[in-house]
Amino acid sequence: MGIRDGEGMHPYNRATGGNTPGDSDESLLRSVATGSDFALAQLMDRYGERLFGFAVRLLGCPQDAEEVVSDTFVAAWRGAGKFRGECSVRAWLYSICRNLVTDRLRRRKNVSTCPLHHTVGDPSPASDPEHHAWTGWRREQVASCVRRLPSAARQTLVLRIYGDLTYEEIAQVCNCPVGTVRSRLNYAMTRLGELLDAENVDNCLEEDQL
Amino acid sequence: MRNRHRIVKRLIGLYAIGDLSPVERDVVSSHVKQCPLCRAELDRLQRVAEDLRSLRTEDRLSPTCKTHVLARIRQMKASIGQEQSAHLAGWWFLPLVQATAFVVVARLVEARMLARDIILPNVMHQLVTVAAAGMFLGFLGIAGALLCQNRAARRLVP
Known part of the structure; x- marks a missing residue:
C-alpha cells in the first residue's frame, strides 16, 4: 500500500518535500520532478545568480537576462522528469539557459538594446572617488568588449569565467569537443586583449582631439 | 624557438x-x-x-525573481489540474453508458433465452450483477477523483 505524499513526515520535511539545503543537485532535481517547490527554490539559490551572470553578458540587458533565468527554471521544472543524468545538473541548466538566450537573440537580432547600468557600477566603492570612477569606466570597457566577441567565443569565455564550468561541461553545453573549447577560450582571451587595446587607443585619440 | x-x-x-x-x-x-x-x-x-x-x-539577481518563478509554477500546476479535470469531466458519462448498455444487453439475452426455454445458470445472473456493480463503482470513482482534483487545484492557486 502506498504512502500519500508527506504523510507521516516531520512538518519541516513535509514543507521541504524531504529535501535539505545540503542535498546534491541530482537529488534536488529528482524532487523537482515529483513537484517539490522547495527543491526548485534550492536550485535557484545555487544557480540563479550564475545563470543571470551568463545571460546578462550574452544579452547585454539585465531585464531580459532575468526573464531568461525565470524561463530557464520553469523549463527545468517542466523537463526535470526527462533528465537522464548524461551531464551534470548545472551543465543541463546552462544548456537550457543558452538555448533560451539564443532564441531571444535570434528574435531580437541586436545584442544591446537595453541600458547597461548593471555592468557599470562598482559594488564596493573605494574611498577615492577618482579610483572609483576609473574602475567603473574600466569595467564598462571590459563588459562592452566581451559583448563584441564572436558569439561562440563569448559563450565559452562567460561559461568558464562566470559559470565556473569545467571544460567537459562547457563542451556539453556548447555541443562541441573539449579541444574546441580550449581553442575558443584562448582565442577569446587574446581577442579581448586586442579589443581593449584598440579601445584604449581610440580613447587616447579622442582625448588628444579635445 | x-x-x-x-x-x-x-x-x-x-x-x-x-x-x-x-x-x-x-x-x-x-x-x-x-x-x-x-x-x-x-x-x-x-x-x-x-x-x-x-x-x-x-551578478545580482533580483529577489523577486524566485517568487515570480514559484508563482508561475503554482499557476501552471493549477492549470494542469484543471485541464485534467476538464478532460475527465468530458468522459464522466462513459461508465454510466457502459453499465446501462451492459445491463440492457444482458436482460435482452436473458429474455431471449427464457423465450426459447433455455434456463440460464445462476452463475450467469451473478456475473451480470457483478459486472453492472463494477461499472457503477467505476463511475463513482471517477466522480470522486474529479471532486478531489478540483479541491487540490483550488488549494494550489494562492
Whole structure:
C-alpha cells in the first residue's frame, strides 16, 4: 500500500518535500520532478545568480537576462522528469539557459538594446572617488568588449569565467569537443586583449582631439 | 624557438586564466622568460583576466525573481489540474453508458433465452450483477477523483 505524499513526515520535511539545503543537485532535481517547490527554490539559490551572470553578458540587458533565468527554471521544472543524468545538473541548466538566450537573440537580432547600468557600477566603492570612477569606466570597457566577441567565443569565455564550468561541461553545453573549447577560450582571451587595446587607443585619440 | 613561440601563442590565453596543466604551464613560463613579445602579451592578458574576474561580483539577481518563478509554477500546476479535470469531466458519462448498455444487453439475452426455454445458470445472473456493480463503482470513482482534483487545484492557486 502506498504512502500519500508527506504523510507521516516531520512538518519541516513535509514543507521541504524531504529535501535539505545540503542535498546534491541530482537529488534536488529528482524532487523537482515529483513537484517539490522547495527543491526548485534550492536550485535557484545555487544557480540563479550564475545563470543571470551568463545571460546578462550574452544579452547585454539585465531585464531580459532575468526573464531568461525565470524561463530557464520553469523549463527545468517542466523537463526535470526527462533528465537522464548524461551531464551534470548545472551543465543541463546552462544548456537550457543558452538555448533560451539564443532564441531571444535570434528574435531580437541586436545584442544591446537595453541600458547597461548593471555592468557599470562598482559594488564596493573605494574611498577615492577618482579610483572609483576609473574602475567603473574600466569595467564598462571590459563588459562592452566581451559583448563584441564572436558569439561562440563569448559563450565559452562567460561559461568558464562566470559559470565556473569545467571544460567537459562547457563542451556539453556548447555541443562541441573539449579541444574546441580550449581553442575558443584562448582565442577569446587574446581577442579581448586586442579589443581593449584598440579601445584604449581610440580613447587616447579622442582625448588628444579635445 | 619559432615553433615554441607558435605553441605558446595557442596556450597563453589559458595560462592567463590559470587553466593549463603543470607541464603546459612550464612550457609557457620558460618561453616567456626568453621572449619579450610573449611576456608583454602575457602581462596584457593577465590584466584582462583580472578585469574579467572583477565583473563577477556584480551578478545580482533580483529577489523577486524566485517568487515570480514559484508563482508561475503554482499557476501552471493549477492549470494542469484543471485541464485534467476538464478532460475527465468530458468522459464522466462513459461508465454510466457502459453499465446501462451492459445491463440492457444482458436482460435482452436473458429474455431471449427464457423465450426459447433455455434456463440460464445462476452463475450467469451473478456475473451480470457483478459486472453492472463494477461499472457503477467505476463511475463513482471517477466522480470522486474529479471532486478531489478540483479541491487540490483550488488549494494550489494562492
